[in-house]
Amino acid sequence: MPTLKLSQQLKPSFWQESLSPPPPCPALQGTQDTDIAIIGGGFVGLWTALRIKALEPDCRVALLEQHGCGSGASGRNGGFAMSWWPKITSLQQICGNEEALFLAQQSEAAITALGEFCARHGINAHFAQKGWLWTATTPAHMDSWEHTVCACEALGASPFQRLSAAEVRRRTGSPITLGGVFEKSNATVQPAALAYGIRQVALAQGIEIYENSGVSRIDYGAPVMLYCPQGTLRAAKVVFAHNAWAAAHKSLTRLVAAVNSSIVATRPLGAQLEEIGWNGGESVTDSQLFVDYYRTTRDGRIVFGKGTAAISKNSVINEVFSADPAGIALAKEDLLHTYPMLSPDCISHAWSGPIDRTYDSLPVFGHVDGQENLFFGIGWSGNGVSPSQLGGRILASLALGRDDEWSRCKLVGRPVKTFPPEPLRHIGGNWVRNAVIRKEKAELLGHPPSLRDRWLSRLAPSGLEDKS
Numbered sequence: 001m002p003t004l005k006l007s008q009q010l011k012p013s014f015w016q017e018s019l020s021p022p023p024p025c026p027a028l029q030g031t032q033d034t035d036i037a038i039i040g041g042g043f044v045g046l047w048t049a050l051r052i053k054a055l056e057p058d059c060r061v062a063l064l065e066q067h068g069c070g071s072g073a074s075g076r077n078g079g080f081a082m083s084w085w086p087k088i089t090s091l092q093q094i095c096g097n098e099e100a101l102f103l104a105q106q107s108e109a110a111i112t113a114l115g116e117f118c119a120r121h122g123i124n125a126h127f128a129q130k131g132w133l134w135t136a137t138t139p140a141h142m143d144s145w146e147h148t149v150c151a152c153e154a155l156g157a158s159p160f161q162r163l164s165a166a167e168v169r170r171r172t173g174s175p176i177t178l179g180g181v182f183e184k185s186n187a188t189v190q191p192a193a194l195a196y197g198i199r200q201v202a203l204a205q206g207i208e209i210y211e212n213s214g215v216s217r218i219d220y221g222a223p224v225m226l227y228c229p230q231g232t233l234r235a236a237k238v239v240f241a242h243n244a245w246a247a248a249h250k251s252l253t254r255l256v257a258a259v260n261s262s263i264v265a266t267r268p269l270g271a272q273l274e275e276i277g278w279n280g281g282e283s284v285t286d287s288q289l290f291v292d293y294y295r296t297t298r299d300g301r302i303v304f305g306k307g308t309a310a311i312s313k314n315s316v317i318n319e320v321f322s323a324d325p326a327g328i329a330l331a332k333e334d335l336l337h338t339y340p341m342l343s344p345d346c347i348s349h350a351w352s353g354p355i356d357r358t359y360d361s362l363p364v365f366g367h368v369d370g371q372e373n374l375f376f377g378i379g380w381s382g383n384g385v386s387p388s389q390l391g392g393r394i395l396a397s398l399a400l401g402r403d404d405e406w407s408r409c410k411l412v413g414r415p416v417k418t419f420p421p422e423p424l425r426h427i428g429g430n431w432v433r434n435a436v437i438r439k440e441k442a443e444l445l446g447h448p449p450s451l452r453d454r455w456l457s458r459l460a461p462s463g464l465e466d467k468s
């Protein structure tokens, strides 16, 4: 009798707080039947549901969400809509050159498609396609993009534009920016507005959404039985799209680690943002493994996140993934280091959230516990806002039993480097995390990191980008 661990509702993010949440969909009651059940009402679950309906309109699709759709990572992220070009060398290793190029191109096209989807359905998700700056903020990180840029060029693609150091510094407005490259296809969104908007489209297309319907137990078989607090769903097939919660699932736990990321948002900065000079709407990341990611908002705030990578014992999604004071302090410290002209009291909102990290920071798809009618798509590793659309295509093709370029994609059933079991996972994970924090702090301050911290840091999973 496999069980799933549910969690408390996470503290609302700035994005969620600044919107009125839609009225909840009814919880699952009694015993119901469906063709395909989806567990998880984030971007991955919603795109999968929509894709299934688009391919087979008569297929009954039911989505089960433990709280409200968008209450997980999808409503509390940085809102960077990115491609997979920064992961091209990892993709090449997994899929070979041809498919790596295909997936990277598709991921780039998906960003524009996201904007078109919002326009078509009247979703006001603040979609702004102003590009992304991948920067260095310490000499140790200069040119860390070079290997990736060259790998793209060797495939005949030029998604990245090399800019002069002065131009990158001018665009970020941060005195600590030393150089970088620009990927123009990237966009930013208000992620909670996007999640609520996709949910609305899903409802309009006949997808049954049950909220406050956490699945706590599953009986494998044909049909699969999914048990929620007030009801039971009988499903021919099931898709697991429950992100970091999968890290506590017995058969998926070795594939992903649940790590946190923390974000601070300033109050609207008004003329100060103009003075800083960051007025082009570009999103920015530095080149730390525990990456700083920052962007502006429509109302003139800076939203500044950091991969703070705290973990919990047995991968339980607890308060560390909701509002982690230590992680928030790290994000605030890096914000004030990056923009020293800001006053420490400029912060109006702070929160944390869960990330499902694989070792190579690319997702993995497959069958849960080897069951032929159960599928999973997890491991977005902090880049799922736009690539989740590709995830939806892969999961829909798998669940519908189609033989196409998505079901045959080599991210499906791929061998992955696994995380250790508990208690080594928690103890060792904390050693490595603390070493990375010390190493990267030393580098930012221009000090040499200790040999021990450098060595331990090598054991950490890879980051948002493939770095030289």
Ligand SMILES: Cc1cc2nc3c(=O)[nH]c(=O)nc-3n(C[C@H](O)[C@H](O)[C@H](O)COP(=O)(O)OP(=O)(O)OC[C@H]3O[C@@H](n4cnc5c(N)ncnc54)[C@H](O)[C@@H]3O)c2cc1C
Residues within 6 Å of the ligand: 004, 005, 006, 039, 040, 041, 042, 043, 044, 045, 064, 065, 066, 067, 068, 069, 070, 071, 072, 073, 074, 075, 076, 077, 078, 079, 080, 081, 082, 213, 214, 215, 216, 241, 242, 243, 244, 245, 261, 262, 263, 293, 305, 352, 353, 354, 355, 380, 381, 382, 383, 384, 385, 386, 387, 388
């Ligand atoms: C702080 C933070 C910053 C990030 N920044 C970015 C960014 O800028 N750009 C980017 O591309 N990505 C970013 N990400 C990652 C991105 O948010 C996700 O990859 C993306 O939203 C896809 O999420 P998902 O659908 O897989 O998961 P989620 O949105 O977490 O959805 C999973 C859902 O499953 C539900 N659930 C769990 N267990 C059960 C159960 N047993 N029964 C029913 N429901 C269940 C949860 O409540 C949750 O709503 C960030 C993530 C975080 C946390």
